Amino acid sequence: MNQTVEIICVGNELLIGKTLNTNAQWLAKRITNLGLTTRRITVVSDNIHEISDVIKEVIQRGPHFLLTTGGLGPTFDDMTLVGLAKALGCNIEINEEALNMVQEKYLTYAQKKRMNAVELTPHRLKMAKFPIGARPLPNPVGTAPAALIEHGKMTIIALPGVPSEMKSIFNESVTPILKQTAGDVSFFEKSIESRDVMESTMAPLIDTIMQKNPHVYIKSHPKGSEKVPYIEFHISTTAKTASTARRYVNKALIQLTELIQENGGKIKIVKNTR
Protein backbone atom coordinates (compact mmCIF):
# COMPACT_ATOMS: atom_id res chain seq x y z
CA MET A 1 0.00 0.00 0.00
CA ASN A 2 1.51 3.30 -1.11
CA GLN A 3 1.91 6.24 1.21
CA THR A 4 -0.90 8.72 0.58
CA VAL A 5 -0.86 12.46 0.06
CA GLU A 6 -3.51 15.14 -0.15
CA ILE A 7 -2.94 18.56 -1.68
CA ILE A 8 -4.80 21.73 -0.73
CA CYS A 9 -4.34 24.78 -2.93
CA VAL A 10 -5.38 28.04 -1.29
CA GLY A 11 -6.20 31.00 -3.52
CA ASN A 12 -9.15 33.02 -4.83
CA GLU A 13 -7.27 33.38 -8.12
CA LEU A 14 -7.78 29.63 -8.69
CA LEU A 15 -11.51 29.81 -7.89
CA ILE A 16 -12.21 32.71 -10.25
CA GLY A 17 -10.32 30.98 -13.05
CA LYS A 18 -7.66 33.67 -13.19
CA THR A 19 -4.83 31.23 -12.60
CA LEU A 20 -4.35 27.75 -14.02
CA ASN A 21 -3.45 25.38 -11.19
CA THR A 22 -0.04 24.33 -12.46
CA ASN A 23 1.18 23.92 -8.86
CA ALA A 24 -1.18 20.99 -8.28
CA GLN A 25 -0.06 19.21 -11.44
CA TRP A 26 3.61 19.81 -10.72
CA LEU A 27 3.26 18.43 -7.19
CA ALA A 28 1.08 15.47 -8.24
CA LYS A 29 3.59 14.42 -10.88
CA ARG A 30 6.50 14.51 -8.45
CA ILE A 31 4.57 12.75 -5.69
CA THR A 32 3.68 9.98 -8.16
CA ASN A 33 7.24 9.66 -9.41
CA LEU A 34 8.47 9.37 -5.83
CA GLY A 35 6.14 6.37 -5.39
CA LEU A 36 3.41 8.00 -3.29
CA THR A 37 -0.27 8.34 -4.20
CA THR A 38 -2.15 11.64 -4.34
CA ARG A 39 -5.63 10.90 -3.07
CA ARG A 40 -7.26 14.25 -3.44
CA ILE A 41 -6.61 17.84 -4.53
CA THR A 42 -8.81 20.56 -3.05
CA VAL A 43 -8.87 24.23 -4.01
CA VAL A 44 -10.30 26.68 -1.46
CA SER A 45 -10.49 30.45 -1.12
CA ASP A 46 -8.32 32.74 1.00
CA ASN A 47 -10.77 32.46 3.87
CA ILE A 48 -9.62 31.37 7.29
CA HIS A 49 -12.74 29.28 7.97
CA GLU A 50 -12.59 27.55 4.60
CA ILE A 51 -8.89 26.77 5.09
CA SER A 52 -9.44 25.48 8.60
CA ASP A 53 -12.47 23.40 7.55
CA VAL A 54 -10.74 21.71 4.65
CA ILE A 55 -7.67 20.90 6.76
CA LYS A 56 -9.93 19.34 9.43
CA GLU A 57 -11.57 17.22 6.71
CA VAL A 58 -8.17 16.02 5.49
CA ILE A 59 -7.15 15.15 9.06
CA GLN A 60 -10.33 13.05 9.33
CA ARG A 61 -9.41 11.11 6.18
CA GLY A 62 -5.87 10.74 7.52
CA PRO A 63 -3.43 10.59 4.60
CA HIS A 64 0.26 10.29 5.47
CA PHE A 65 1.02 13.75 4.09
CA LEU A 66 -0.84 16.98 3.53
CA LEU A 67 0.82 19.56 1.28
CA THR A 68 -0.73 22.99 1.00
CA THR A 69 0.19 25.74 -1.45
CA GLY A 70 -0.45 29.46 -1.10
CA GLY A 71 -1.30 31.91 1.63
CA LEU A 72 2.11 32.35 3.28
CA GLY A 73 2.91 35.91 2.16
CA PRO A 74 2.62 39.31 3.85
CA THR A 75 -0.82 40.44 2.65
CA PHE A 76 -4.12 40.43 4.56
CA ASP A 77 -5.41 37.46 2.59
CA ASP A 78 -2.40 35.22 3.26
CA MET A 79 -3.83 33.11 6.05
CA THR A 80 -2.92 29.51 5.56
CA LEU A 81 -0.87 29.27 8.77
CA VAL A 82 -3.61 30.89 10.85
CA GLY A 83 -6.12 28.53 9.24
CA LEU A 84 -3.82 25.59 9.94
CA ALA A 85 -3.41 26.59 13.61
CA LYS A 86 -7.21 26.91 13.90
CA ALA A 87 -7.67 23.42 12.42
CA LEU A 88 -5.09 21.95 14.81
CA GLY A 89 -6.51 23.86 17.79
CA CYS A 90 -3.21 25.56 18.59
CA ASN A 91 -1.97 29.15 18.63
CA ILE A 92 0.42 30.90 16.31
CA GLU A 93 3.48 32.72 17.57
CA ILE A 94 6.72 34.11 16.24
CA ASN A 95 8.95 31.16 15.35
CA GLU A 96 12.53 32.25 16.13
CA GLU A 97 14.09 30.18 13.36
CA ALA A 98 11.58 31.49 10.81
CA LEU A 99 12.15 35.03 12.07
CA ASN A 100 15.89 34.65 11.47
CA MET A 101 15.21 33.49 7.93
CA VAL A 102 12.90 36.45 7.21
CA GLN A 103 15.32 38.95 8.82
CA GLU A 104 18.19 37.52 6.80
CA LYS A 105 16.23 38.07 3.56
CA TYR A 106 15.53 41.73 4.34
CA LEU A 107 19.12 42.32 5.45
CA THR A 108 20.40 41.00 2.13
CA TYR A 109 17.82 43.09 0.30
CA ALA A 110 18.81 46.26 2.17
CA GLN A 111 22.52 45.66 1.52
CA LYS A 112 21.91 45.08 -2.15
CA LYS A 113 19.83 48.24 -2.50
CA ARG A 114 22.26 50.17 -0.26
CA MET A 115 19.32 51.09 1.94
CA ASN A 116 19.13 51.39 5.69
CA ALA A 117 17.65 48.26 7.24
CA VAL A 118 14.19 47.23 6.00
CA GLU A 119 11.84 47.73 8.94
CA LEU A 120 10.19 44.55 10.29
CA THR A 121 6.61 45.81 9.98
CA PRO A 122 3.71 43.68 11.29
CA HIS A 123 3.02 42.53 7.71
CA ARG A 124 6.62 41.29 7.41
CA LEU A 125 6.67 39.71 10.88
CA LYS A 126 3.51 37.83 9.87
CA MET A 127 5.63 35.55 7.66
CA ALA A 128 7.43 34.25 10.78
CA LYS A 129 4.23 33.56 12.75
CA PHE A 130 3.90 29.77 12.84
CA PRO A 131 1.54 27.32 14.52
CA ILE A 132 3.20 26.19 17.78
CA GLY A 133 5.24 23.05 17.09
CA ALA A 134 5.89 23.85 13.43
CA ARG A 135 9.37 24.27 12.00
CA PRO A 136 10.35 26.40 9.03
CA LEU A 137 11.75 25.08 5.75
CA PRO A 138 14.04 27.61 4.07
CA ASN A 139 12.79 29.45 0.97
CA PRO A 140 15.76 29.74 -1.42
CA VAL A 141 13.83 32.03 -3.81
CA GLY A 142 11.43 34.25 -1.85
CA THR A 143 10.97 35.56 1.68
CA ALA A 144 8.29 33.48 3.41
CA PRO A 145 9.61 30.16 4.75
CA ALA A 146 7.46 27.05 4.38
CA ALA A 147 6.15 25.35 7.52
CA LEU A 148 6.27 21.70 8.54
CA ILE A 149 4.26 20.29 11.40
CA GLU A 150 3.63 16.73 12.57
CA HIS A 151 0.08 15.95 13.61
CA GLY A 152 -0.39 12.41 14.90
CA LYS A 153 0.89 10.15 12.11
CA MET A 154 0.46 12.85 9.51
CA THR A 155 3.03 15.34 8.23
CA ILE A 156 1.63 18.69 7.14
CA ILE A 157 3.75 20.94 4.95
CA ALA A 158 2.58 24.44 3.99
CA LEU A 159 4.30 25.69 0.83
CA PRO A 160 4.09 29.12 -0.79
CA GLY A 161 1.88 29.65 -3.85
CA VAL A 162 4.48 31.39 -6.03
CA PRO A 163 5.51 28.50 -8.30
CA SER A 164 9.27 29.20 -8.29
CA GLU A 165 9.30 29.34 -4.46
CA MET A 166 7.06 26.28 -4.08
CA LYS A 167 9.17 24.19 -6.46
CA SER A 168 12.46 25.19 -4.95
CA ILE A 169 11.34 24.36 -1.37
CA PHE A 170 9.80 21.09 -2.56
CA ASN A 171 13.00 20.03 -4.31
CA GLU A 172 15.31 20.99 -1.45
CA SER A 173 13.32 20.07 1.64
CA VAL A 174 10.23 18.01 0.79
CA THR A 175 11.61 15.52 -1.76
CA PRO A 176 14.08 13.97 0.74
CA ILE A 177 11.27 13.48 3.28
CA LEU A 178 8.90 11.85 0.79
CA LYS A 179 11.66 9.71 -0.69
CA GLN A 180 12.61 8.34 2.69
CA THR A 181 9.00 7.52 3.52
CA ALA A 182 8.14 5.93 0.19
CA GLY A 183 11.22 3.69 0.20
CA ASP A 184 11.97 1.81 -2.99
CA VAL A 185 8.91 2.30 -5.13
CA SER A 186 9.05 3.02 -8.82
CA PHE A 187 6.32 4.51 -10.97
CA PHE A 188 6.48 3.79 -14.69
CA GLU A 189 4.20 4.82 -17.51
CA LYS A 190 3.99 4.61 -21.27
CA SER A 191 1.53 6.21 -23.65
CA ILE A 192 0.22 5.07 -26.97
CA GLU A 193 -2.04 6.79 -29.49
CA SER A 194 -4.49 5.00 -31.75
CA ARG A 195 -6.59 6.07 -34.73
CA ASP A 196 -9.72 4.58 -36.32
CA VAL A 197 -10.98 2.54 -33.39
CA MET A 198 -13.73 3.77 -31.07
CA GLU A 199 -13.18 4.07 -27.32
CA SER A 200 -16.40 2.11 -26.80
CA THR A 201 -14.93 -0.75 -28.88
CA MET A 202 -11.77 -0.77 -26.79
CA ALA A 203 -13.59 -0.52 -23.43
CA PRO A 204 -14.27 -4.26 -22.93
CA LEU A 205 -10.79 -5.15 -24.26
CA ILE A 206 -9.16 -2.86 -21.71
CA ASP A 207 -11.11 -4.74 -19.04
CA THR A 208 -9.59 -8.01 -20.30
CA ILE A 209 -6.03 -6.69 -20.36
CA MET A 210 -6.37 -5.26 -16.87
CA GLN A 211 -7.68 -8.59 -15.58
CA LYS A 212 -4.65 -10.30 -17.08
CA ASN A 213 -2.30 -7.63 -15.72
CA PRO A 214 -3.54 -6.90 -12.23
CA HIS A 215 -0.64 -4.53 -11.40
CA VAL A 216 -1.22 -2.34 -14.41
CA TYR A 217 -3.63 0.53 -14.84
CA ILE A 218 -4.82 1.50 -18.32
CA LYS A 219 -6.61 4.78 -18.88
CA SER A 220 -8.04 5.83 -22.22
CA HIS A 221 -8.50 9.47 -23.19
CA PRO A 222 -10.56 10.14 -26.33
CA LYS A 223 -8.99 13.12 -28.04
CA GLY A 224 -11.02 13.21 -31.23
CA SER A 225 -14.64 12.08 -31.13
CA GLU A 226 -16.44 8.78 -31.70
CA LYS A 227 -16.87 9.97 -35.30
CA VAL A 228 -13.16 10.59 -35.84
CA PRO A 229 -11.76 8.33 -33.14
CA TYR A 230 -8.32 9.21 -31.84
CA ILE A 231 -7.49 7.85 -28.42
CA GLU A 232 -4.58 8.26 -26.05
CA PHE A 233 -3.92 5.29 -23.76
CA HIS A 234 -1.78 5.61 -20.65
CA ILE A 235 -0.42 2.39 -19.23
CA SER A 236 1.09 2.77 -15.78
CA THR A 237 2.21 0.84 -12.74
CA THR A 238 4.07 1.14 -9.46
CA ALA A 239 6.53 -1.59 -8.46
CA LYS A 240 9.43 -2.28 -6.12
CA THR A 241 12.02 -1.80 -8.85
CA ALA A 242 12.14 0.25 -12.03
CA SER A 243 12.82 -2.84 -14.14
CA THR A 244 9.78 -4.71 -12.76
CA ALA A 245 7.60 -1.69 -13.39
CA ARG A 246 8.89 -1.41 -16.94
CA ARG A 247 8.30 -5.12 -17.56
CA TYR A 248 4.69 -4.94 -16.31
CA VAL A 249 3.92 -1.93 -18.49
CA ASN A 250 5.56 -3.33 -21.60
CA LYS A 251 3.71 -6.62 -21.34
CA ALA A 252 0.34 -4.86 -21.15
CA LEU A 253 1.38 -2.47 -23.91
CA ILE A 254 2.04 -5.33 -26.34
CA GLN A 255 -1.36 -6.86 -25.59
CA LEU A 256 -3.09 -3.51 -26.02
CA THR A 257 -1.30 -2.82 -29.30
CA GLU A 258 -2.40 -6.18 -30.71
CA LEU A 259 -6.02 -5.62 -29.71
CA ILE A 260 -6.09 -2.14 -31.24
CA GLN A 261 -4.79 -3.52 -34.53
CA GLU A 262 -7.14 -6.51 -34.48
CA ASN A 263 -10.01 -4.01 -34.24
CA GLY A 264 -8.88 -2.05 -37.26
CA GLY A 265 -7.07 0.68 -35.35
CA LYS A 266 -3.72 2.19 -36.26
CA ILE A 267 -1.00 2.83 -33.69
CA LYS A 268 0.33 6.34 -33.97
CA ILE A 269 3.01 6.82 -31.35
CA VAL A 270 4.42 4.97 -28.41
CA LYS A 271 6.27 7.15 -25.97
CA ASN A 272 7.74 7.19 -22.52
CA THR A 273 5.98 9.95 -20.72
CA ARG A 274 8.15 10.47 -17.64
Added chain:
Amino acid sequence: MNQTVEIICVGNELLIGKTLNTNAQWLAKRITNLGLTTRRITVVSDNIHEISDVIKEVIQRGPHFLLTTGGLGPTFDDMTLVGLAKALGCNIEINEEALNMVQEKYLTYAQKKRMNAVELTPHRLKMAKFPIGARPLPNPVGTAPAALIEHGKMTIIALPGVPSEMKSIFNESVTPILKQTAGDVSFFEKSIESRDVMESTMAPLIDTIMQKNPHVYIKSHPKGSEKVPYIEFHISTTAKTASTARRYVNKALIQLTELIQENGGKIKIVKNTR
Protein backbone atom coordinates in the same frame (compact mmCIF):
# COMPACT_ATOMS: atom_id res chain seq x y z
CA MET B 1 -25.17 37.09 -1.89
CA ASN B 2 -24.01 35.38 -5.07
CA GLN B 3 -25.20 31.96 -6.08
CA THR B 4 -22.55 29.40 -5.21
CA VAL B 5 -21.03 26.58 -7.22
CA GLU B 6 -18.74 23.69 -6.42
CA ILE B 7 -16.73 21.80 -9.03
CA ILE B 8 -15.64 18.17 -8.75
CA CYS B 9 -13.14 16.88 -11.31
CA VAL B 10 -12.99 13.10 -11.50
CA GLY B 11 -9.88 11.51 -12.99
CA ASN B 12 -6.75 9.61 -11.97
CA GLU B 13 -4.88 11.46 -14.72
CA LEU B 14 -5.28 14.67 -12.67
CA LEU B 15 -4.03 13.02 -9.48
CA ILE B 16 -0.89 11.56 -11.06
CA GLY B 17 -0.06 14.92 -12.65
CA LYS B 18 -0.46 13.57 -16.17
CA THR B 19 -3.09 16.15 -17.09
CA LEU B 20 -3.21 19.84 -16.25
CA ASN B 21 -6.67 20.68 -14.93
CA THR B 22 -7.65 23.19 -17.60
CA ASN B 23 -11.32 22.14 -17.25
CA ALA B 24 -11.49 23.56 -13.72
CA GLN B 25 -10.01 26.88 -14.77
CA TRP B 26 -12.23 27.14 -17.83
CA LEU B 27 -15.35 26.46 -15.75
CA ALA B 28 -14.31 28.73 -12.86
CA LYS B 29 -13.74 31.63 -15.24
CA ARG B 30 -17.12 31.24 -16.89
CA ILE B 31 -18.94 30.78 -13.58
CA THR B 32 -17.32 33.98 -12.28
CA ASN B 33 -18.16 35.93 -15.44
CA LEU B 34 -21.78 34.79 -15.17
CA GLY B 35 -21.89 36.34 -11.67
CA LEU B 36 -21.76 33.16 -9.57
CA THR B 37 -19.08 32.22 -7.04
CA THR B 38 -17.04 29.01 -7.17
CA ARG B 39 -16.58 27.97 -3.56
CA ARG B 40 -14.45 24.90 -3.97
CA ILE B 41 -12.81 22.67 -6.60
CA THR B 42 -12.10 19.05 -5.66
CA VAL B 43 -10.18 16.49 -7.68
CA VAL B 44 -10.81 12.82 -6.90
CA SER B 45 -9.87 9.51 -8.47
CA ASP B 46 -11.99 7.23 -10.68
CA ASN B 47 -13.19 5.34 -7.64
CA ILE B 48 -16.88 4.92 -6.95
CA HIS B 49 -16.51 5.37 -3.19
CA GLU B 50 -14.37 8.48 -3.54
CA ILE B 51 -16.83 9.98 -6.02
CA SER B 52 -19.81 9.17 -3.83
CA ASP B 53 -18.08 10.48 -0.67
CA VAL B 54 -17.08 13.79 -2.20
CA ILE B 55 -20.57 14.35 -3.64
CA LYS B 56 -22.08 13.68 -0.20
CA GLU B 57 -19.72 16.23 1.32
CA VAL B 58 -20.76 18.82 -1.26
CA ILE B 59 -24.44 18.12 -0.55
CA GLN B 60 -23.71 18.76 3.17
CA ARG B 61 -22.19 22.15 2.34
CA GLY B 62 -25.14 22.88 0.06
CA PRO B 63 -24.00 25.13 -2.78
CA HIS B 64 -26.63 26.07 -5.37
CA PHE B 65 -24.86 24.12 -8.10
CA LEU B 66 -22.50 21.20 -8.33
CA LEU B 67 -20.71 20.68 -11.64
CA THR B 68 -18.68 17.53 -12.14
CA THR B 69 -16.30 16.74 -14.99
CA GLY B 70 -15.15 13.33 -16.17
CA GLY B 71 -16.22 9.74 -15.79
CA LEU B 72 -19.12 9.59 -18.27
CA GLY B 73 -17.54 7.45 -21.00
CA PRO B 74 -17.73 3.76 -21.89
CA THR B 75 -14.69 2.38 -20.01
CA PHE B 76 -14.63 0.49 -16.72
CA ASP B 77 -13.29 3.50 -14.83
CA ASP B 78 -16.00 5.90 -15.99
CA MET B 79 -18.21 5.83 -12.91
CA THR B 80 -19.35 9.30 -12.07
CA LEU B 81 -23.04 8.54 -12.62
CA VAL B 82 -22.89 5.39 -10.50
CA GLY B 83 -21.06 7.37 -7.81
CA LEU B 84 -23.66 10.13 -8.05
CA ALA B 85 -26.53 7.64 -7.70
CA LYS B 86 -24.79 6.11 -4.68
CA ALA B 87 -24.43 9.55 -3.06
CA LEU B 88 -28.09 10.36 -3.71
CA GLY B 89 -29.24 6.94 -2.54
CA CYS B 90 -31.00 6.14 -5.80
CA ASN B 91 -30.59 3.54 -8.55
CA ILE B 92 -29.34 3.94 -12.07
CA GLU B 93 -31.36 2.77 -15.05
CA ILE B 94 -31.43 3.24 -18.79
CA ASN B 95 -32.70 6.76 -19.45
CA GLU B 96 -34.79 6.56 -22.64
CA GLU B 97 -33.92 10.07 -23.79
CA ALA B 98 -30.20 9.47 -23.18
CA LEU B 99 -30.45 6.12 -24.98
CA ASN B 100 -31.93 7.86 -28.03
CA MET B 101 -29.04 10.32 -28.02
CA VAL B 102 -26.43 7.55 -27.81
CA GLN B 103 -28.18 5.45 -30.49
CA GLU B 104 -28.39 8.46 -32.78
CA LYS B 105 -24.62 9.00 -32.47
CA TYR B 106 -23.80 5.41 -33.43
CA LEU B 107 -26.31 5.47 -36.27
CA THR B 108 -24.62 8.54 -37.75
CA TYR B 109 -21.22 6.94 -37.22
CA ALA B 110 -22.27 3.73 -38.97
CA GLN B 111 -23.76 5.62 -41.91
CA LYS B 112 -20.66 7.72 -42.30
CA LYS B 113 -18.38 4.68 -42.24
CA ARG B 114 -20.82 2.72 -44.46
CA MET B 115 -20.86 0.05 -41.78
CA ASN B 116 -23.72 -2.09 -40.61
CA ALA B 117 -25.22 -0.73 -37.41
CA VAL B 118 -22.81 -0.32 -34.47
CA GLU B 119 -23.89 -2.83 -31.86
CA LEU B 120 -25.14 -1.39 -28.55
CA THR B 121 -22.74 -3.33 -26.33
CA PRO B 122 -23.02 -3.10 -22.53
CA HIS B 123 -20.11 -0.61 -22.54
CA ARG B 124 -22.02 1.63 -24.98
CA LEU B 125 -25.35 1.25 -23.14
CA LYS B 126 -23.54 2.33 -19.98
CA MET B 127 -23.47 5.90 -21.29
CA ALA B 128 -27.29 5.99 -21.16
CA LYS B 129 -27.54 4.64 -17.59
CA PHE B 130 -28.58 7.60 -15.45
CA PRO B 131 -29.52 8.08 -11.82
CA ILE B 132 -33.32 7.93 -11.59
CA GLY B 133 -34.72 11.44 -11.94
CA ALA B 134 -31.82 12.76 -14.01
CA ARG B 135 -32.25 14.16 -17.50
CA PRO B 136 -29.66 14.14 -20.28
CA LEU B 137 -28.09 17.24 -21.81
CA PRO B 138 -27.09 16.67 -25.44
CA ASN B 139 -23.40 16.29 -26.30
CA PRO B 140 -22.83 18.09 -29.63
CA VAL B 141 -19.25 16.81 -29.90
CA GLY B 142 -18.98 13.33 -28.39
CA THR B 143 -21.22 10.40 -27.54
CA ALA B 144 -21.94 10.45 -23.79
CA PRO B 145 -24.69 12.92 -22.86
CA ALA B 146 -24.25 15.02 -19.71
CA ALA B 147 -26.68 14.48 -16.83
CA LEU B 148 -28.68 17.04 -14.84
CA ILE B 149 -30.45 16.18 -11.61
CA GLU B 150 -32.15 18.36 -9.00
CA HIS B 151 -31.48 17.40 -5.39
CA GLY B 152 -33.37 19.55 -2.90
CA LYS B 153 -32.41 23.14 -3.71
CA MET B 154 -29.27 22.07 -5.50
CA THR B 155 -28.75 21.42 -9.20
CA ILE B 156 -26.15 18.78 -10.03
CA ILE B 157 -24.73 18.63 -13.55
CA ALA B 158 -22.32 15.87 -14.59
CA LEU B 159 -20.21 16.90 -17.59
CA PRO B 160 -17.75 14.80 -19.60
CA GLY B 161 -14.01 15.22 -19.02
CA VAL B 162 -12.99 15.62 -22.66
CA PRO B 163 -12.51 19.40 -22.84
CA SER B 164 -14.20 19.95 -26.23
CA GLU B 165 -17.29 17.99 -25.11
CA MET B 166 -17.40 19.63 -21.68
CA LYS B 167 -17.14 23.14 -23.14
CA SER B 168 -19.70 22.56 -25.83
CA ILE B 169 -22.31 21.18 -23.39
CA PHE B 170 -21.56 23.97 -20.91
CA ASN B 171 -22.04 26.65 -23.56
CA GLU B 172 -25.21 25.17 -25.01
CA SER B 173 -27.04 23.82 -21.97
CA VAL B 174 -25.43 25.01 -18.72
CA THR B 175 -24.79 28.70 -19.42
CA PRO B 176 -28.52 29.50 -19.91
CA ILE B 177 -29.35 27.83 -16.58
CA LEU B 178 -26.62 29.66 -14.63
CA LYS B 179 -27.43 32.98 -16.32
CA GLN B 180 -31.06 32.74 -15.36
CA THR B 181 -30.22 31.92 -11.76
CA ALA B 182 -27.56 34.57 -11.34
CA GLY B 183 -29.75 37.35 -12.71
CA ASP B 184 -28.11 40.68 -13.43
CA VAL B 185 -24.69 40.42 -11.86
CA SER B 186 -21.53 41.67 -13.48
CA PHE B 187 -17.98 40.66 -12.66
CA PHE B 188 -15.24 43.11 -13.63
CA GLU B 189 -11.50 42.94 -13.15
CA LYS B 190 -8.37 44.86 -14.08
CA SER B 191 -4.76 43.94 -13.62
CA ILE B 192 -1.72 46.11 -13.04
CA GLU B 193 1.96 45.22 -12.82
CA SER B 194 4.47 47.05 -10.67
CA ARG B 195 8.26 46.99 -10.42
CA ASP B 196 10.66 48.04 -7.65
CA VAL B 197 8.29 47.91 -4.71
CA MET B 198 8.13 44.97 -2.32
CA GLU B 199 4.90 43.08 -1.72
CA SER B 200 5.48 43.47 2.01
CA THR B 201 5.60 47.26 1.54
CA MET B 202 2.31 47.22 -0.37
CA ALA B 203 0.56 44.85 2.04
CA PRO B 204 -0.64 47.48 4.58
CA LEU B 205 -1.53 49.88 1.75
CA ILE B 206 -3.75 47.27 0.11
CA ASP B 207 -5.53 46.93 3.47
CA THR B 208 -6.21 50.70 3.42
CA ILE B 209 -7.54 50.72 -0.15
CA MET B 210 -9.81 47.75 0.53
CA GLN B 211 -11.19 49.47 3.65
CA LYS B 212 -12.01 52.54 1.51
CA ASN B 213 -13.48 50.37 -1.29
CA PRO B 214 -15.48 47.70 0.49
CA HIS B 215 -16.88 46.23 -2.75
CA VAL B 216 -13.49 45.71 -4.30
CA TYR B 217 -11.07 42.82 -3.86
CA ILE B 218 -7.35 43.34 -4.46
CA LYS B 219 -5.04 40.39 -4.78
CA SER B 220 -1.28 40.71 -5.17
CA HIS B 221 0.83 38.05 -6.87
CA PRO B 222 4.60 38.39 -6.49
CA LYS B 223 6.12 37.25 -9.77
CA GLY B 224 9.76 38.08 -9.15
CA SER B 225 11.11 37.87 -5.61
CA GLU B 226 11.47 40.31 -2.74
CA LYS B 227 14.97 40.98 -4.09
CA VAL B 228 13.75 41.82 -7.60
CA PRO B 229 10.20 42.79 -6.79
CA TYR B 230 7.70 42.50 -9.61
CA ILE B 231 4.08 42.21 -8.54
CA GLU B 232 0.85 41.60 -10.40
CA PHE B 233 -2.23 43.13 -8.76
CA HIS B 234 -5.73 42.00 -9.66
CA ILE B 235 -8.54 44.38 -8.77
CA SER B 236 -11.99 42.85 -9.10
CA THR B 237 -15.60 43.31 -8.10
CA THR B 238 -19.11 42.03 -8.72
CA ALA B 239 -21.98 44.53 -9.08
CA LYS B 240 -25.53 44.84 -10.37
CA THR B 241 -24.44 46.55 -13.58
CA ALA B 242 -21.28 46.43 -15.66
CA SER B 243 -20.82 50.20 -15.42
CA THR B 244 -21.00 50.16 -11.60
CA ALA B 245 -18.49 47.30 -11.47
CA ARG B 246 -16.14 49.19 -13.78
CA ARG B 247 -16.47 52.37 -11.71
CA TYR B 248 -15.63 50.52 -8.46
CA VAL B 249 -12.59 48.86 -9.98
CA ASN B 250 -11.27 52.01 -11.64
CA LYS B 251 -11.55 54.05 -8.43
CA ALA B 252 -9.51 51.48 -6.46
CA LEU B 253 -7.06 51.17 -9.37
CA ILE B 254 -6.27 54.90 -9.28
CA GLN B 255 -5.64 54.79 -5.53
CA LEU B 256 -3.43 51.72 -5.88
CA THR B 257 -1.43 53.26 -8.73
CA GLU B 258 -0.74 56.38 -6.65
CA LEU B 259 0.41 54.35 -3.64
CA ILE B 260 2.73 52.20 -5.76
CA GLN B 261 4.34 55.33 -7.20
CA GLU B 262 4.58 57.06 -3.80
CA ASN B 263 6.57 54.03 -2.62
CA GLY B 264 9.05 54.21 -5.45
CA GLY B 265 7.41 51.58 -7.63
CA LYS B 266 6.93 51.77 -11.37
CA ILE B 267 3.69 50.82 -13.12
CA LYS B 268 4.30 48.49 -16.00
CA ILE B 269 0.97 47.60 -17.55
CA VAL B 270 -2.68 48.15 -16.87
CA LYS B 271 -4.95 45.74 -18.66
CA ASN B 272 -8.49 44.47 -18.76
CA THR B 273 -8.25 40.82 -18.09
CA ARG B 274 -11.69 39.56 -19.16
